[in-house]
Amino acid sequence: MKVLIIPFLLVLVTFAHAQPPVVPAFERFYAASPNASGGRLLLGELNCTQCHKHPDIPPKGAPVLDGVGARLQASWIRDFLSNSHPGSTMPQVRGGNIEPLVHFLVSQNGGPRLPALEKNSSGYTGGSLFHRIGCLACHTDPLSEPDATWLVSLKNLRAKYSHVALVELLRNPLTRRPGGRMPDMRLTLREASDIAAYLLDTSDEVENSERAPLLPYKVDSELARAGAKIFASSGCVNCHPLSNTTTTLSAPDLVTLRGKTTCTQVRYPLSLSQTVAIQAALSEPIPQPDIATRVQHTLDAHHCLACHTRDGVGGPDPDRQGFFRGDDALGNEGKFPPPITGVGRKLQRDWLSQVLAGTTSARPYLHTRMPVFGEGNVGHLAVDLGAIDVSPNIDSKIAHQDGDAQAGRILMGTEGGVGCITCHGVGGRQGLAMKAISLDNATRRYLPDWFKVNLIHPMKTRPGTLMPSFWPDGVAGNKTILNGDTDRQIAAIWKYLDDPDKGKMLPPGFPDIETGQYEIIPVDRPVVQRLMMSEAGTHAIAVGFPEGIHFAFDADKCRLAILWKGRFLDGYNPWFSRMTPTAEPLSDDVKILKLEARPGLRFKGYTLDETGVPTFRYTDGTSDFLDRIEPDGNGGLTRSITRGPETETTTLTW
Numbered sequence: 001m002k003v004l005i006i007p008f009l010l011v012l013v014t015f016a017h018a019q020p021p022v023v024p025a026f027e028r029f030y031a032a033s034p035n036a037s038g039g040r041l042l043l044g045e046l047n048c049t050q051c052h053k054h055p056d057i058p059p060k061g062a063p064v065l066d067g068v069g070a071r072l073q074a075s076w077i078r079d080f081l082s083n084s085h086p087g088s089t090m091p092q093v094r095g096g097n098i099e100p101l102v103h104f105l106v107s108q109n110g111g112p113r114l115p116a117l118e119k120n121s122s123g124y125t126g127g128s129l130f131h132r133i134g135c136l137a138c139h140t141d142p143l144s145e146p147d148a149t150w151l152v153s154l155k156n157l158r159a160k161y162s163h164v165a166l167v168e169l170l171r172n173p174l175t176r177r178p179g180g181r182m183p184d185m186r187l188t189l190r191e192a193s194d195i196a197a198y199l200l201d202t203s204d205e206v207e208n209s210e211r212a213p214l215l216p217y218k219v220d221s222e223l224a225r226a227g228a229k230i231f232a233s234s235g236c237v238n239c240h241p242l243s244n245t246t247t248t249l250s251a252p253d254l255v256t257l258r259g260k261t262t263c264t265q266v267r268y269p270l271s272l273s274q275t276v277a278i279q280a281a282l283s284e285p286i287p288q289p290d291i292a293t294r295v296q297h298t299l300d301a302h303h304c305l306a307c308h309t310r311d312g313v314g315g316p317d318p319d320r321q322g323f324f325r326g327d328d329a330l331g332n333e334g335k336f337p338p339p340i341t342g343v344g345r346k347l348q349r350d351w352l353s354q355v356l357a358g359t360t361s362a363r364p365y366l367h368t369r370m371p372v373f374g375e376g377n378v379g380h381l382a383v384d385l386g387a388i389d390v391s392p393n394i395d396s397k398i399a400h401q402d403g404d405a406q407a408g409r410i411l412m413g414t415e416g417g418v419g420c421i422t423c424h425g426v427g428g429r430q431g432l433a434m435k436a437i438s439l440d441n442a443t444r445r446y447l448p449d450w451f452k453v454n455l456i457h458p459m460k461t462r463p464g465t466l467m468p469s470f471w472p473d474g475v476a477g478n479k480t481i482l483n484g485d486t487d488r489q490i491a492a493i494w495k496y497l498d499d500p501d502k503g504k505m506l507p508p509g510f511p512d513i514e515t516g517q518y519e520i521i522p523v524d525r526p527v528v529q530r531l532m533m534s535e536a537g538t539h540a541i542a543v544g545f546p547e548g549i550h551f552a553f554d555a556d557k558c559r560l561a562i563l564w565k566g567r568f569l570d571g572y573n574p575w576f577s578r579m580t581p582t583a584e585p586l587s588d589d590v591k592i593l594k595l596e597a598r599p600g601l602r603f604k605g606y607t608l609d610e611t612g613v614p615t616f617r618y619t620d621g622t623s624d625f626l627d628r629i630e631p632d633g634n635g636g637l638t639r640s641i642t643r644g645p646e647t648e649t650t651t652l653t654w
Contacts, residue, residue: 019086027150039281061179069109091266104227120599126198163211183371204600344389403495414509427503544568
């Protein structure tokens with residue numbers, strides 16, 4: 001055992017198998033060259049300032065333990081307190097305190113009621129979500145990846161959580177972990193249930209009530225009382241708030257501890273770089289706070305730069321870029337979250353506040369979701385970023401009050417204008433050739449000065465963008481509208497975009513949807529169209545037959561969802577509309593099927609025979625199913641489901 005003494009804070013103990021605590025931003029951005037800034041980050045993220053207060057180094061906080069006995073397995077609590085928590089930012093607990101603490105914590109079995117899960121969860125669907133929405137920016141995949149030094153491990157969650165408890169955490173993480181390091185990913189109950197099923201690695205055939213159930217544990221009341229005293233006197237409650245429990249441990253403020261050699265209460269298996277960084281932070285006066293420092297600390301603490309870049313730092317790690325998906329036609333802009341360099345001079349404060357609160361977004365083509373970290377944790381960024389992201393070289397007021405909205409409408413179109421709608425949507429329509437960011441909320445989203453500079457110098461405001469400039473160096477390429485006056489043209493576009501009724505006077509070039517020119521009509525053979533339908537979900541497959549009888553199959557739940565007769569579908573919405581991408585049958589003769597799918601089915605695609613009729617393939621993990629639906633010649637449909645050597649045939653009529 002090797003002991004390193006550092007000023008004030010900790011005794012660093014190196015154990016044979018101990019893993020240092022993982023603070024993602026420190027490991028990625030500071031570990032190679034540890035310095036005082038990295039040390040101050042650790043002082044907050046290791047919760048040192050939860051006891052040793054300092055106004056300018058906010059502590060991370062720790063999980064709320066109300067009701068913990070109803071959420072966590074007792075055996076896991078014992079293992080965790082016994083130092084079986086590699087990478088955790090919780091300090092080590094002294095051996096003699098462990099058993100009383102286990103009984104005390106297991107006795108805390110009240111708290112909020114856990115959700116009732118009515119439908120079986122799909123680990124297959126949950127795994128897809130886990131990979132797609134951004135979880136892998138901070139975590140390794142426990143089923144397919146080894147642990148990494150700067151990513152938080154999720155190994156062996158089944159030993160810790162019951163299924164329902166993990167669902168509750170995923171749905172409401174800020175309730176349990178108010179510090180926001182585990183943010184709210186805005187999951188539905190079904191999404192949270194599916195992801196939990198994946199992380200717990202349980203079979204899709206297992207009923208939700210049987211997935212990783214909470215095992216019973218007999219609490220010794222005497223040990224629990226002893227544990228309560230330890231919890232209060234050892235500083236546990238300083239980090240972990242618990243109803244009806246107050247701390248009996250006091251600690252001096254951080255600024256009074258310079259020159260001290262040890263901390264008698266906690267021990268961490270710190271790495272050498274972590275030790276050096278903390279030593280550097282405590283060897284000098286903690287600097288007076290400024291806005292830039294506060295912003296940087298917040299971005300580091302919440303690991304914002306795992307997804308975003310700012311001033312050339314951060315962004316998806318090269319090893320994880322493949323997990324960031326979206327619209328490949330837009331290049332990196334269609335896959336990666338946007339840079340936040342200069343975002344305070346780009347976005348209006350109200351809009352940025354809404355983005356941070358998770359109440360608005362502008363990039364539906366990104367699969368990665370913007371997390372919600374909590375108003376108390378990141379809410380100040382909307383003001384702070386506006387204060388520090390000031391460009392002294394912008395002088396570009398837009399006289400939008402005097403702009404010519406009609407001229408702006410023409411400029412945005414493809415018939416005599418500069419063709420903004422080629423890529424950008426407006427008035428609820430998508431762009432004609434690309435599905436770039438919609439401009440419907442542009443005047444509520446962007447600051448006017450940035451908007452103008454971006455139109456003139458898009459490569460300066462957004463390096464690497466696909467957007468060209470139609471006013472290069474401030475000179476209008478279109479000389480016919482408003483006499484080629486750049487200021488007036490941009491003011492006209494702003495004025496048009498600021499009109500709440502712009503959807504009624506779209507820029508010229510959009511197709512006319514009133515003529516039915518996008519109606520899909522099966523003529524000689526069936527038509528198979530993947531799309532979204534309100535009654536068949538986001539993975540619907542609509543099949544139309546020349547006989548005038550059609551159906552929609554829900555590929556997510558592997559169930560037949562809709563039957564109808566008459567006209568088939570209008571393709572405009574699923575092909576062109578961002579606001580309403582769903583399609584509905586072009587008929588009043590519709591039957592909605594409310595049949596529940598068999599739990600645990602996983603879609604495996606479909607094949608077309610020589611006549612164009614699809615056969616859907618899915619599996620329950622043991623057997624494969626072949627599902628074929630076609631007209632029966634009598635105004636109905638015949639459905640044949642083959643499983644192994646057996647085929648079941650039914651007739652569908654209405």
